[in-house]
Amino acid sequence: MTVTPSPAPTDGPAAPCAPEDVRRVACVGAGVIGGGWAAHFLARGYDVTAWDPAPDAADRLRRLVAAAWPALEQLGLADGASQDRLTVTATLEEAVAEAQFVQESAPEKLELKRDLLARLDAATPAGTVIASSTSGYPMTDMQTEAAAPGRLVVGHPFNPPYLIPLVEVVGGDRTAPAAVEWASRFYAVAGKSVITMDREVPGFIANRLQEALWREALHMVANGEATVQEIDASITEGPGLRWAVMGPMLTFALAGGEGGMAHMLDHFGPSLKSPWTRLEAPELDRALYEAVVAGCEEAADGRSIADLVAERDRGVIDVLRATGRLPRSAEEAAR
Ligand SMILES: NC(=O)C1=CN([C@@H]2O[C@H](COP(=O)(O)OP(=O)(O)OC[C@H]3O[C@@H](n4cnc5c(N)ncnc54)[C@H](O)[C@@H]3O)[C@@H](O)[C@H]2O)C=CC1
Numbered sequence: 364m365t366v367t368p369s370p371a372p373t374d375g376p377a378a379p380c381a382p383e384d385v386r387r388v389a390c391v392g393a394g395v396i397g398g399g400w401a402a403h404f405l406a407r408g409y410d411v412t413a414w415d416p417a418p419d420a421a422d423r424l425r426r427l428v429a430a431a432w433p434a435l436e437q438l439g440l441a442d443g444a445s446q447d448r449l450t451v452t453a454t455l456e457e458a459v460a461e462a463q464f465v466q467e468s469a470p471e472k473l474e475l476k477r478d479l480l481a482r483l484d485a486a487t488p489a490g491t492v493i494a495s496s497t498s499g500y501p502m503t504d505m506q507t508e509a510a511a512p513g514r515l516v517v518g519h520p521f522n523p524p525y526l527i528p529l530v531e532v533v534g535g536d537r538t539a540p541a542a543v544e545w546a547s548r549f550y551a552v553a554g555k556s557v558i559t560m561d562r563e564v565p566g567f568i569a570n571r572l573q574e575a576l577w578r579e580a581l582h583m584v585a586n587g588e589a590t591v592q593e594i595d596a597s598i599t600e601g602p603g604l605r606w607a608v609m610g611p612m613l614t615f616a617l618a619g620g621e622g623g624m625a626h627m628l629d630h631f632g633p634s635l636k637s638p639w640t641r642l643e644a645p646e647l648d649r650a651l652y653e654a655v656v657a658g659c660e661e662a663a664d665g666r667s668i669a670d671l672v673a674e675r676d677r678g679v680i681d682v683l684r685a686t687g688r689l690p691r692s693a694e695e696a697a698r
C-alpha cells in the first residue's frame with residue numbers, strides 16, 4: 364500500500380490547498396455511495412455540499428446520513444462534526460463552486476460519467492482534484508470530454524464508505540501523477556486506508572477479486588449447485604472470518620504449515636489446473652436473476668434493508684474493534 368506526500372497537480376494551476384487544509388468537500392450523486400461518502404466526510408468534520416438531480420434526493424440523503432450517524436458516533440466523530448454541516452444545493456455548479464475536493468458518485472454509465480466529469484471540470488475551481496467512485500471504468504475512458512483531465516482520478520470506495528476503510532486510487536492516461544498523489548494523501552488525511560495504483564487494471568484490485576468470487580457464485584446458483592444462503596454461509600462461516608484478519612495470500616501461506624507458501628504451492632499449485640472455476644461469466648438471464656433475488660429475500664428472513672444495514676454496521680464495527688483497527692474500550696482510546 365503506498366500513501367504519498369502532497370504536491371499539487373502538475374498540469375494547469377496548482378491545487379488550491381494542501382490535502383491537510385481541505386475544509387469543504389462536494390459530493391455529486393447522493394445515492395448509496397454518494398450518501399455514504401457524505402456521511403464519512405461529515406463525521407470527519409468537513410463541510411459537505413451535495414447535489415443530485417433526483418427530486419427526492421435531499422430527503423433521501425439526509426435520511427441516509429441520519430441512519431449512518433449512530434455507527435459514526437461509535438467510531439468517534441471529529442471535533443465539530445455535525446450533520447448540520449451538510450448543504451444540499453439546487454445545482455451542480457453551486458455544489459462545487461467552493462469545493463476543495465469533489466467526489467463523484469453518479470450511476471455507473473460510461474456516457475453519463477464522461478459528460479458529468481466534463482461538467483464538473485468546467486464548474487470546479489481550477490486545480491481542485493475531482494475523484495470518481497466508479498467501480499470499474501478506467502479513468503482513461505471517462506476523462507475524454509474534460510478540458511483539464513489532469514485533475515481527474517478514480518477514488519473507488521467500498522460500501523458503506525463511512526465504515527469500510529479501503530479506497531483504491533488510480534489515474535488515467537491523461538491524469539497528472541501529482542493529482543493521484545494529492546488524492547491519496549487527502550483520503551489518508553480524511554481517515555481512509557488507501558491503495559494507490561500505478562497503472563489501470565480492469566476492476567482495480569479488490570473488485571477484480573470480488574468479481575471472481577461473484578462469478579462463481581452465480582454459476583452455482585444458475586446450475587442449482589448451491590443456494591444463495593449456502594453461498595453466503597460458506598463465506599461468513601468460513602474464509603470470510605479469516606479475510607478480516609489476513610488476506611487470501613497470507614491465509615494460504617498458513618495452509619502450507621511450517622513450509623509456508625512454498626509448500627502450499629508445491630502441494631496445491633498443480634490443482635489450479637483442475638476445472639474448479641468456470642472463468643466465463645454465466646448468462647444473467649431472467650431465471651438466474653429471479654433465483655438470486657428470491658434467495659436474498661429468503662436469506663433476509665423478514666429483515667428490512669434498514670435492519671440489514673444496521674446489522675452490517677454493528678458487525679463491521681465489532682470486527683474493526685476485535686482486530687485492533689478501532690480501540691476496544693474508552694480506556695484504550697484514551698491511551
Ligand atoms: N453500490 C455500491 O456498492 C458501490 C458503488 N460504487 C460506485 O458508486 C457510483 C454510484 O453508485 P450507487 O451509489 O450505488 O448508485 P445509486 O443508484 O444508489 O446512486 C446514484 C445517484 O446518482 C444520481 N444521479 C443520476 N444521474 C446523475 C447525474 N447526471 N449527476 C449526478 N448524480 C446523478 C441518482 O439520482 C442517484 O441518487 C457508481 O459509479 C458505482 O459504480 C462504488 C463502490 C460500491
Ligand SMILES: C[N+](C)(C)CC(=O)CC(=O)[O-]
Pocket residue numbers: 497498520521522570573
Ligand atoms: C457491487 N459493486 C461492484 C458495486 C461493489 C463495489 O464496487 C465495491 C464494494 O462495495 O464491494
